[in-house]
Amino acid sequence: MEDISFVHSPDGTPIAHRRTGDGPPVVIVSGALCTASDESPLADELAAQGFTAVAYDRRGRGASGDTGPYAVAREVEDLAAVIEAAGGSAFVYGTSSGAALAFEAAAAGLPVTGVAGYEPPMTTDDDGTPGRLAHSARLQELIASGRHDVAVAHFVSGTGAPAEVIEELRGTEAWAGWVALAPSIGYDYAVLGDSLVPVDRMARITVPLLVMNGTKSFDFMVPAAELIARTAPRGRHRLLEGQTHEVDPAVLAPVLCEFALG
The missing domain is CATH 3.40.50.1820 (Alpha/Beta hydrolase fold, catalytic domain)
Known part of the structure; x- marks a missing residue:
């Protein structure tokens, strides 16, 4: 490249x-x-x-x-x-x-x-919209408060990953890079809106x-x-x-x- x-x-x-x-x-x-x-x-x-x-x-x-x-x-x-x-x-x-x-x-x-x-x-799935919007709002709160590590964990949990998998990911080299990018996750959520x-x-x-x-x-x-x-x-x-x-x-x-x- x-x-x-x-x-x-x-x-x-x-x-x-x-x-x-x-x-x-x-x-x-x-x-x-x-x-x-x-x-x-x-x-x-x-x-x-x-x-x-x-x-x-x-x-x-x-x-x-x-x-x-x-x-x-x-x-x-x-x-x-x-x-x-x-x-x-x-x-x-x-x-x-x-x-x-x-x-x-x-x-x-x-x-x-x-x-x-x-x-x-x-x-x-229109029925799941309130839950998705609540998940997004919580993510934005974590980012705004500077809790970027927790924001990444919250995002990953939204993919269905269990707590033990998230803890394993925290120990990888990739995690620090993800935390640095955490504020941009809010942009992805904005693009998706209500996900419908x-x-x-x-x-x-x-x-x-x-x-x-x-x-x-x-x-x-x-x-x-x-x-x-x-x-x-x-x-x-x-x-x-x-x-x-x-x-x-x-x-x-x-x-x-x-x-x-x-």
């Missing part, structure tokens, strides 16, 4: 990005607690198949700035600036909450040639859309992905055999390349 370059979002926030390979651009949008460096394996796979992978640090992460106040619209503008730096238009791929942001950008009319997302953490599929937004996406799930991942995400694919005018849904929420870049990259090439 090349050295870090910067582009400035309309509000002046510097957004760090890295390019890998030579070919049609694919912009990678990370999920929660991830930065551009975490996307290196996927970027390398895409580059090996003839694409230019452009991974960037979302605002509040890595080498990027974080101008307040936060709004999802500012993140869409960040992505637009990265696309412009990539050549003016690009295929966009997002993972988890990054998929939700990628879809939002496509719905907003950014110059994307196509968009793909792996397991946006959305649901069709925003069908009105999905219906506005006119470019080809691919949404994917792993067969060994969270079952509740599948109906939401299927709804996204049905709602988007050119939407498709695909299951990746044997994949968990941590998708293997070697499995994912060929699927993305095939879809991006039409």
Whole structure:
């Protein structure tokens, strides 16, 4: 992956990005607690198949700035600036909450040639909305009070991880990096809103859309992905055999390349 370059979002926030390979651009949008460096394996796979992978640090992460106040619209503008730096238009791929942001950008009319997302953490369960909003509100309280370690634990608990697993994670090298990124988790929650599929937004996406799930991942995400694919005018849904929420870049990259090439 090349050295870090910067582009400035309309509000002046510097957004760090890295390019890998030579070919049609694919912009990678990370999920929660991830930065551009975490996307290196996927970027390398895409580059090996003839694409230019452009991974960037979302605002509040890595080498990027974080101008307040936060709004999802500012993140869409960040992505637009990265696309412009990539050549003016690009295929966009997002993972988890990054998929939700990628879809939002496509719905907003950014110059994307196509968009793909792996397991946006959305649901069709309206009954669970109060609980999800309460979980999000508690996270925001922890971040605002500076309790970043507890905020990360709260976020991980929301994925269904038991307390003993969270304690094991606390002992890993990755944990300190996650704690440093904790304030940005609130941005992911803002992108997701109440976590219900925003069908009105999905219906506005006119470019080809691919949404994917792993067969060994969270079952509740599948109906939401299927709804996204049905709602988007050119939407498709695909299951990746044997994949968990941590998708293997070697499995994912060929699927993305095939879809991006039409």
